[in-house]
Amino acid sequence: MKVVGLYEYLPIEAQESFLDVIVDTPKASGHDLLVRIQAISVNPVDTKLRASKVTVEETPRILGWDAVGIVTEIGDAVELFQVGDAVYYAGDVTRPGSYAEFQLVDEHLVGAKPINLSIEEAAAMPLTLITAWEALFDRIRINPDADAGKKLLIINGSGGVGSIATQLAVWAGLEVITTASRDETITWSKQQGATHVINHRKPLLPQLKALDLEGVEYILCLHNTDAYWDAMQEIILPQGHICSVVELQNPVSMSLIKDKSVTVSYEFMFTRSKYNTDDKVRQHDILTKATQLFEKGFLKTTLNHVLTPINAATIKEAHRMLESGKSIGKLVVKGFEENDEQAN
Amino acid sequence: MKVVGLYEYLPIEAQESFLDVIVDTPKASGHDLLVRIQAISVNPVDTKLRASKVTVEETPRILGWDAVGIVTEIGDAVELFQVGDAVYYAGDVTRPGSYAEFQLVDEHLVGAKPINLSIEEAAAMPLTLITAWEALFDRIRINPDADAGKKLLIINGSGGVGSIATQLAVWAGLEVITTASRDETITWSKQQGATHVINHRKPLLPQLKALDLEGVEYILCLHNTDAYWDAMQEIILPQGHICSVVELQNPVSMSLIKDKSVTVSYEFMFTRSKYNTDDKVRQHDILTKATQLFEKGFLKTTLNHVLTPINAATIKEAHRMLESGKSIGKLVVKGFEENDEQAN
Numbered sequence: 001m002k003v004v005g006l007y008e009y010l011p012i013e014a015q016e017s018f019l020d021v022i023v024d025t026p027k028a029s030g031h032d033l034l035v036r037i038q039a040i041s042v043n044p045v046d047t048k049l050r051a052s053k054v055t056v057e058e059t060p061r062i063l064g065w066d067a068v069g070i071v072t073e074i075g076d077a078v079e080l081f082q083v084g085d086a087v088y089y090a091g092d093v094t095r096p097g098s099y100a101e102f103q104l105v106d107e108h109l110v111g112a113k114p115i116n117l118s119i120e121e122a123a124a125m126p127l128t129l130i131t132a133w134e135a136l137f138d139r140i141r142i143n144p145d146a147d148a149g150k151k152l153l154i155i156n157g158s159g160g161v162g163s164i165a166t167q168l169a170v171w172a173g174l175e176v177i178t179t180a181s182r183d184e185t186i187t188w189s190k191q192q193g194a195t196h197v198i199n200h201r202k203p204l205l206p207q208l209k210a211l212d213l214e215g216v217e218y219i220l221c222l223h224n225t226d227a228y229w230d231a232m233q234e235i236i237l238p239q240g241h242i243c244s245v246v247e248l249q250n251p252v253s254m255s256l257i258k259d260k261s262v263t264v265s266y267e268f269m270f271t272r273s274k275y276n277t278d279d280k281v282r283q284h285d286i287l288t289k290a291t292q293l294f295e296k297g298f299l300k301t302t303l304n305h306v307l308t309p310i311n312a313a314t315i316k317e318a319h320r321m322l323e324s325g326k327s328i329g330k331l332v333v334k335g336f337e338e339n340d341e342q343a344n
Numbered sequence: 345m346k347v348v349g350l351y352e353y354l355p356i357e358a359q360e361s362f363l364d365v366i367v368d369t370p371k372a373s374g375h376d377l378l379v380r381i382q383a384i385s386v387n388p389v390d391t392k393l394r395a396s397k398v399t400v401e402e403t404p405r406i407l408g409w410d411a412v413g414i415v416t417e418i419g420d421a422v423e424l425f426q427v428g429d430a431v432y433y434a435g436d437v438t439r440p441g442s443y444a445e446f447q448l449v450d451e452h453l454v455g456a457k458p459i460n461l462s463i464e465e466a467a468a469m470p471l472t473l474i475t476a477w478e479a480l481f482d483r484i485r486i487n488p489d490a491d492a493g494k495k496l497l498i499i500n501g502s503g504g505v506g507s508i509a510t511q512l513a514v515w516a517g518l519e520v521i522t523t524a525s526r527d528e529t530i531t532w533s534k535q536q537g538a539t540h541v542i543n544h545r546k547p548l549l550p551q552l553k554a555l556d557l558e559g560v561e562y563i564l565c566l567h568n569t570d571a572y573w574d575a576m577q578e579i580i581l582p583q584g585h586i587c588s589v590v591e592l593q594n595p596v597s598m599s600l601i602k603d604k605s606v607t608v609s610y611e612f613m614f615t616r617s618k619y620n621t622d623d624k625v626r627q628h629d630i631l632t633k634a635t636q637l638f639e640k641g642f643l644k645t646t647l648n649h650v651l652t653p654i655n656a657a658t659i660k661e662a663h664r665m666l667e668s669g670k671s672i673g674k675l676v677v678k679g680f681e682e683n684d685e686q687a688n
Contacts, residue, residue: 238615238621250595266601267605272583274582274603277583
C-alpha cells in the first residue's frame with residue numbers, strides 16, 4: 001500500500017521531511033478494523049511528532065491521527081462494525097497513523113461516519129471533537145442540566161479544538177466567550193456560536209469587565225498555558241475549573257488558584273488508548289453521540305480547507321500551513337491518486 | 345469580653361505572642377449569630393496567620409477558626425438558628441476568630457452541634473470536616489454510587505484533615521490507603537478506617553505495588569505538595585484526580601499529569617466565605633449532614649487532646665504542640681475560667 005512516511009525527523013522544508021513509500025498492507029486481528037482511508041486531517045500532534053530530532057527510523061514512520069474510510073477487514077473479536085461500514089476516528093498515537101491507504105484501528109476508538117457530512121467534512125472532526133468532548137464533559141464534567149447559563153472562556157477559539165468546543169458548549173447550554181485577534185478568526189468564532197470574542201493580544205480581564213463579566217466558571221485553554229496563567233487565575237471564579245490541552249512549562253504562582261479552590265485538568269485525547277483504560281470505548285460512544293448531533297444539525301463540520309491527493313507533497317503543504325500558526329478550523333487532505341474515484 | 349489576642353506576629357516563645365485582653369462584646373446583625381464560645385480547636389491556619397511579620401495591629405487580632413458554643417443573640421435576618429441553640433462551625437478567616445468569649449458568625453457557615461458529642465469532641469471537627477468534605481465531594485466530586493471500591497491515597501493520614509477524610513471516604517465506599525511513619529500515627533490512621541498505611545518517608549509506589557496496587561484513582565495531598573509531586577504523578581491512574589490543600593511552591597514537571605489527563609484541585613475551606621459565593625450555605629449543609637452521620641455513628645470525633653481553660657498560656661501551648669509537626673488528630677482548648685460551669 002502507498003503511505004506517506006518519514007525516516008528522519010526534519011524541518012518541513014527538507015526534501016525528505018515526508019516521502020511517498022510503499023509498505024505491506026497490514027492484516028486485521030482481535031478488535032482491530034482495517035480501514036481503507038479516504039481522507040485525513042492534520043493536527044498539532046502531527047507537527048509536534050515530526051519536530052526535528054536525531055532518531056532515525058528503520059521502517060517508515062507513518063503519522064496522522066484523524067481519518068474517514070471504509071472498513072475492509074475485521075479482526076475475529078470485532079463486535080461493533082462490519083466490512084463496508086463508513087467510519088471516522090482519531091485512533092491511537094502509539095500506532096501507525098492515517099497517512100496511508102490502509103490503517104488498523106481498535107474498534108473501541110471508532111464511530112460511524114455521519115451520513116450528512118461529506119468524506120472531507122467528516123475527516124476534519126474526530127481528534128478535535130473527542131478532545132473538546134473529553135475536556136468539557138469528562139474533565140470539567142459540565143452537566144447540561146445544572147450548568148446552563150454558566151460561562152466558558154475558550155482561549156484560542158478559532159482553531160480546530162476551539163471551534164468544535166464552542167459548538168459543543170453552546171449545545172450544552174453554556175454562554176461561550178472566545179479569544180481571537182484577526183477579523184477572519186473573530187468572524188469564524190462567532191459562526192461557531194461564541195457570544196463574545198475578545199482579543200488575546202490584549203489583557204483579558206478588562207475586556208470581560210467591559211462585557212459586565214467579573215469572571216467565568218470555566219476556562220478551556222488551547223494555547224500556551226504559561227502565557228495565560230496569570231490572566232486565568234484572575235478570570236476564573238472561585239471554585240471554577242480550568243482545562244488545558246497544553247502543559248505548563250515554567251514555574252507559575254498557584255496562590256490565587258489555591259485561594260479560590262480552583263480545579264485544573266489536563267486533557268490529552270490519547271490517554272485512553274495509550275494507557276488502554278477500562279473505559280476506552282468511551283471514544284466510540286463520543287463519536288456515536290456526535291454523529292447523532294451532526295445528523296440532527298446540532299453540530300456542523302469545522303472543515304475550512306481541503307488539499308488533494310494524499311501524498312508527500314500535500315502532507316508537506318498541510319504541515320507548512322499548520323506551522324504558520326494561522327489555521328482557522330480544520331485542514332483535510334483527501335484521496336490517494338489511484339483511488340480518487342473510490343474515495344469520492 | 346475576654347479574648348486571647350495579639351498585637352504583634354511573634355514566634356510562639358515570645359512573651360507577647362498571645363495576650364489575655366478585654367474587648368467590647370460585639371452585637372449581632374443581619375445574618376450573624378453571636379455565639380458564647382465553649383471550646384475551640386487549633387488548626388495549621390492559626391499558626392500560619394501568627395507567623396512572624398512586621399505588621400502591628402492597633403486592636404488585638406483574634407485568631408481561631410473552630411468553635412462550639414451557644415447562640416446568645418441573632419441578627420434580624422437570621423433564619424436557620426435561634427437563641428439557645430448549641431452550634432459548631434469553622435467561620436470566616438477574614439473576620440475575628442474564636443479565641444474569645446463571644447464571636448460573630450454568619451449563620452450560613454454554622455451547623456447544629458451533634459447531640460452525642462461532648463463540647464470538646466464537637467469543637468475538634470468543623471474546619472477539618474468541612475475541608476475533607478469539600479475536597480472529596482465538591483472538588484474530586486466522589487460519587488458514592490459510582491465510585492465504590494475505588495482507591496484513595498491520603499498523604500498524611502493521621503493529621504486533623506487526614507483523619508476525618510479517611511472516615512468520610514470509607515463511609516462513601518472507597519478503599520483508603522494513608523501515609524504515616526510512626527507507630528502511633530499508623531495505629532491512629534487504621535482506627536480512622538485506613539485499609540493500608542504506607543510509610544511517607546520511603547518511596548510510595550513500590551509500597552503500593554507490594555499491596556498489588558498499580559496506582560490509585562484519587563489522591564488527597566495534605567502535606568508538602570512539592571515533595572510528593574513526582575510520586576503523585578507516578579501513582580495517580582490515568583484520568584485520576586489529585587486534590588491538595590497545600591499549593592505548589594516550586595517548578596514541577598506537568599508532563600506525566602498531561603499524558604494521563606489528570607485533574608488537580610486545590611481545596612481552601614475559606615474560599616466560600618472569603619469570596620461570599622452564592623453557595624456559601626453549602627457549609628451549613630455539610631455540617632448538618634455531618635451531624636446526622638455523627639449521631640448515627642458513621643463518623644466519630646478525631647479529638648486527641650484537650651487543654652483548659654482558653655487563655656493566652658494554653659493557646660501558646662496549643663500552638664507549640666501544633667508547630668512540633670507531630671500532632672495526631674485534633675487538639676481542643678476548652679472553657680473560659682469564669683464560665684467553666686456554663687461551658688460544661
